[in-house]
Amino acid sequence: MELFEVLRRRRSVRRFQNRTVPHELIEKLFEAAFLSPSSFNKRPWHFIVVDDREKLKALSNAKLGASGLATAPLAIVVTADESRSDVWIEDASISAEHIQLAAFDLGLSSFWVQIRNRMHDERRTSEEYVRELFGIPSNYRVLCIIGVGYPAEKKPPHGEEVFEWDNVSHNVFGEPWKEPGNSSVQ
Numbered sequence: 001m002e003l004f005e006v007l008r009r010r011r012s013v014r015r016f017q018n019r020t021v022p023h024e025l026i027e028k029l030f031e032a033a034f035l036s037p038s039s040f041n042k043r044p045w046h047f048i049v050v051d052d053r054e055k056l057k058a059l060s061n062a063k064l065g066a067s068g069l070a071t072a073p074l075a076i077v078v079t080a081d082e083s084r085s086d087v088w089i090e091d092a093s094i095s096a097e098h099i100q101l102a103a104f105d106l107g108l109s110s111f112w113v114q115i116r117n118r119m120h121d122e123r124r125t126s127e128e129y130v131r132e133l134f135g136i137p138s139n140y141r142v143l144c145i146i147g148v149g150y151p152a153e154k155k156p157p158h159g160e161e162v163f164e165w166d167n168v169s170h171n172v173f174g175e176p177w178k179e180p181g182n183s184s185v186q
């Protein structure tokens with residue numbers, strides 16, 4: 001698929017068909033992740049492939065807003081070694097987004113479940129919860145989980161409403177770069 005077609009049509013999907021994601025496609029998702037840029041090319045990421053139904057169910061309780069993982073056949077836990085890069089958040093985020101875009105290009109759908117800075121309950125962070133579930137070493141931080149699968153819901157592509165040209169300034173913050181209603185993006 002053409003890149004802009006992927007960008008326009010990719011939507012977060014949180015309900016999935018009961019259908020396994022083939023191994024070759026999972027491999028392609030990681031090819032996309034490994035093609036990510038990273039600061040100083042440090043590549044601090046580490047991913048956990050989760051296709052165990054019990055673990056997926058446990059992940060769906062990591063926090064509010066994770067319940068879609070209960071129907072996902074696959075989740076990818078995105079972690080990074082904070083001792084290797086001071087900008088691990090940026091590096092890991094880009095790799096996670098590469099996975100989401102590649103998933104859509106491969107006929108799959110996905111959604112991002114934020115883990116960093118989120119709470120499992122009043123006492124435990126979502127990060128601690130996920131860390132314990134997989135035995136993740138303490139120098140690895142958990143950024144997010146990408147739920148992946150064949151979609152069981154249909155969503156329209158993004159339209160003109162996302163083009164917020166008033167959030168683009170020209171030379172000075174707040175100085176319009178583009179007049180409203182004059183979009184050249186198809």
Ligand SMILES: Cc1cc2nc3c(=O)[nH]c(=O)nc-3n(C[C@H](O)[C@H](O)[C@H](O)COP(=O)(O)O)c2cc1C
Nearest residue numbers: 010011012013014064065066068111112113114115
């Ligand atoms: C940093 C980040 C955190 C997100 N956290 C969650 C989340 O915890 N649960 C969820 O269902 N969706 C989450 N999302 C998905 C957003 O809700 C979604 O991308 C947004 O509503 C736009 O919709 P779209 O992805 O269909 O374009 C997150 C997305 C990002 C980029």
